[in-house]
Amino acid sequence: MVQTSQITKIQTVPIIAVVALLALFGMGYFMVGFDQGQLFSVVQGHAAYAQMNGVGYLHEMTHDMRHASGFPCH
């Protein structure tokens, strides 16, 4: 009996990969580009908006990259 191998190209992206990558994009893009305390406010409440120097912790941590990547900042 002769066994043959065939390579098939499957372009369809599994839905789990689509969801995972879109979630990764949305979360990372928001975290570095726009967060002012919203993410931590889920657990910390309103205090998350003024953790460091009157602004959110993530804002201060991502501050330099936020400017360098062209996102609005202050």
Next chain:
Amino acid sequence: MKTLTFLIIVIVSGFLAGLVHSFLNIALVEPYLDNAIGIENQRLFAQGQAQDNPQFWKQFSDYRIWQKQGSIVAGVILGTATGALFGLVFAYSRNALPGQNDVQKALVLAGILWAVLYFIPFLKYPANPPTVGEPDTITFRAITYVAFVALSSLGAFGFSRIYKRLENKKFLAFLGYAIFMSIVFFVMPQNPDPIKVPLELVNGFRMISAVTVTISWITNALILGWLWKKFQPDSVVTRT
């Protein structure tokens, strides 16, 4: 599609591109940020909101070291995030992209996404160093920036569908996108913040930050294209 292989090569390529962006940022962009923050400090001293003494500079120095370390983490997060979108779009568009191999195809797509997501929005809302942005306008500037990026993305997606349907005169899709974005460009409001720091500093910062972002997109494309070629996540071997 080999799901795990696909996810790993997409995430690894974005992560590495982000790491490259982070270190380029430390070497090339940070001096401009330090200059701008230095101007901000002088204003604080002049307005009596801070005192120019060793205690201030010790705290300031520690804080800036922490922020620079944070910028490395942020670069990796951003690189992984944009790399995730890049990998997803690459998987869907690979067959339609021009190029002899996966690296060339990835470079073409990186060029398109760089323009749509970064450079065209940059032309309307260019990057600014610290001290330029007013805290009171941050929400307005964030909304207008996101709206511009969203319109640019939707326009590119829409005209890419038209591009596929056009058998001849495919350039009309590019022309359509250019006209659409020109309208968006003039309709969207300006950044309301005045620039109160030397223009040399602002222009130098804009130029070098654009260079580092561009290099990170190229890096992502080179790594993703190479990994795709090596591991071929879309190839499945069947034995009969």
